[in-house]
Amino acid sequence: MKQELEEQLYNKYPKLFKQRKLPMTQTAMCFGLECGSGWFDIVDRMCSLIQGHIDQSRSSAFYAKEYNRVLRQAINGNDRNLRFRYKKFGHKDEVIEEYVKRDIENKPFRQPFREVAPQVEFTQIKEKFGTLRAYITGGDEYCHGIISMAVSMSAITCEECGMPGKQRGGGWIMTLCDNCEEARKTRKFK
Numbered sequence: 001m002k003q004e005l006e007e008q009l010y011n012k013y014p015k016l017f018k019q020r021k022l023p024m025t026q027t028a029m030c031f032g033l034e035c036g037s038g039w040f041d042i043v044d045r046m047c048s049l050i051q052g053h054i055d056q057s058r059s060s061a062f063y064a065k066e067y068n069r070v071l072r073q074a075i076n077g078n079d080r081n082l083r084f085r086y087k088k089f090g091h092k093d094e095v096i097e098e099y100v101k102r103d104i105e106n107k108p109f110r111q112p113f114r115e116v117a118p119q120v121e122f123t124q125i126k127e128k129f130g131t132l133r134a135y136i137t138g139g140d141e142y143c144h145g146i147i148s149m150a151v152s153m154s155a156i157t158c159e160e161c162g163m164p165g166k167q168r169g170g171g172w173i174m175t176l177c178d179n180c181e182e183a184r185k186t187r188k189f190k
């Protein structure tokens, strides 16, 4: 992938690409993104969904913990923080009164929306047999699902220019659009 596009992704998702600075004895990410620039959008969307998922799982756990803390305080006789919490969300005083009373009565302690997924780090991103390959540490099933989707999109997207493409045979399998396939016959890519 073009250097400037790689840099864009590294800057946008520093946590996902943390391993790019590690030596090759520890990661394959040090070789950069070993695929064509036409897959930039696919890699970008994949990263966005994965990091978004990780961040969301953390904030959901954080808010549940925060709520449980102020609810416990309220049950023990100090409802100041619980009131303040509802006020922060823009509720009117009379409604807050009702909510606080209801919470103290029902004790609706919260579970995080989902388990906190460990931060994902890519260990390798490359092209193989005409499709994208992405290997990670961390994450959960959702993250692997996103990678599967990215791989399947790469199989119908020109690796050179990003237009709709299909797999081309020959000694070296590539996914290309008609124009780039024509160009490949007259010059070498990469």
Ligand SMILES: [Zn+2]
Residues within 6 Å of the ligand: 158, 159, 160, 161, 162, 163, 165, 176, 177, 178, 179, 180, 181
């Ligand atoms: Zn193309």
